[in-house]
Amino acid sequence: MVFARAVLALAVMLLPATCAPSAAEELPWEEHPVRQGETLDTIAEQYPVDSYCIRRANELSGDVPPEGLTLLVPHNDDLLLETLAEVRARRKGETTADRYLEEDDRPGQAPMPASPRVDRMRSEYPGIEGLIALARGSAAEAAVITRPQLSWPVEGIVFSPFGLRRGRFHCGIDISAPRGTPIRTAAPGTVVRAATRRGFGKSILIDHGGGVMTRYSHCDTMLCKAGDKVSPGQVIGKVGRTGRTTGPHLHFEVVIDGKHQDPQKHLPQRGD
Missing domain, CATH: 2.70.70.10 (Glucose Permease (Domain IIA))
Known part of the structure; x- marks a missing residue:
């Protein structure tokens, strides 16, 4: 009986690590530490996005990122700007992760600083302009972005x-x-x-x-x-x-x- 209880206790301790979804799965990006000899092309082969998407999301100028650099790789092409916003936020010692995760899901040992939150479903991401404004640290910046005038791409009905x-x-x-x-x-x-x-x-x-x-x-x-x-x-x-x-x-x-x-x-x- 004692042995059975011990096994049950061990299973409960291991359950979060093996069955529960990780916080990273809730985020639009995945972290990739650059290893020796890797290029953007070889890194892109490991993910469902191309090297151009990774380069743009991380605002890189070359095809060979420095060893040890942690890249943020979007889960798909549609999440490029969400990832770019996080890259810019991290450069300022901030993050946009709390826009996607519930309080208990936030990664890291220390609790993240409190920030205004919008009452939204976890799967509903902020708009692109709002993300860029968050990354730059000013919600007012999004309001002054000028949008282009569009024209018809083809003649037809x-x-x-x-x-x-x-x-x-x-x-x-x-x-x-x-x-x-x-x-x-x-x-x-x-x-x-x-x-x-x-x-x-x-x-x-x-x-x-x-x-x-x-x-x-x-x-x-x-x-x-x-x-x-x-x-x-x-x-x-x-x-x-x-x-x-x-x-x-x-x-x-x-x-x-x-x-x-x-x-x-x-x-x-x-x-x-």
């Missing part, structure tokens, strides 16, 4: 609008256009990703600054790559039907502060 569609949420608009029609940037910016995306085929994601990003999907060809600076109206690809689609068209998304918005509310009015 919007045949599938933003919102519920056949019981599922359509996070962009579908614009009909013949295969090979030039796709133009909606505003100047930097290409974050140009690669095949599940269900959306060849897809291009552009960061325009001010918390605004646009995505162009189902491309036949992509004429840009991650890291490219693009000017307004620049041709970045051609309309196609890659991914899950029944015909050639452009699926166009607008993301502001980390949330999908109705693109037609941010584009010049025209008669369709």
Whole structure:
């Protein structure tokens, strides 16, 4: 009986370490200590993001980070700015982690300093502009960020609008256009990703600054790559039907502060 109780007590002691989810799983990033001989390319092979995403999240200038440096690697491309905000916060001896974790889940031996908290679900991340402001230490800075004016990326009819569609949420608009029609940037910016995306085929994601990003999907060809600076109206690809689609068209998304918005509310009015 004594032996059985001892075994039971040992199992209870080990349970949090083996069965409970770790605090790191609740955060948008994962820590990676750089080992000797590692490059951003070899590090990226261990995660579901590419080396450009890691470089940008950690604001690195080269491809070979110093040994011993702890990098923050986003869990996916959509969490790049959340990770960047944490990188900037840590440089000031601060953190954004308390925006994601409950009080008891916060890592570290010492309790984190108290900070204003918003009553939100743990899975709901702050907006991009709010994160950047937190990282810089001033919530007022986000209010003065200038957002770019967007233009139509392709000529054509919007045949599938933003919102519920056949019981599922359509996070962009579908614009009909013949295969090979030039796709133009909606505003100047930097290409974050140009690669095949599940269900959306060849897809291009552009960061325009001010918390605004646009995505162009189902491309036949992509004429840009991650890291490219693009000017307004620049041709970045051609309309196609890659991914899950029944015909050639452009699926166009607008993301502001980390949330999908109705693109037609941010584009010049025209008669369709």
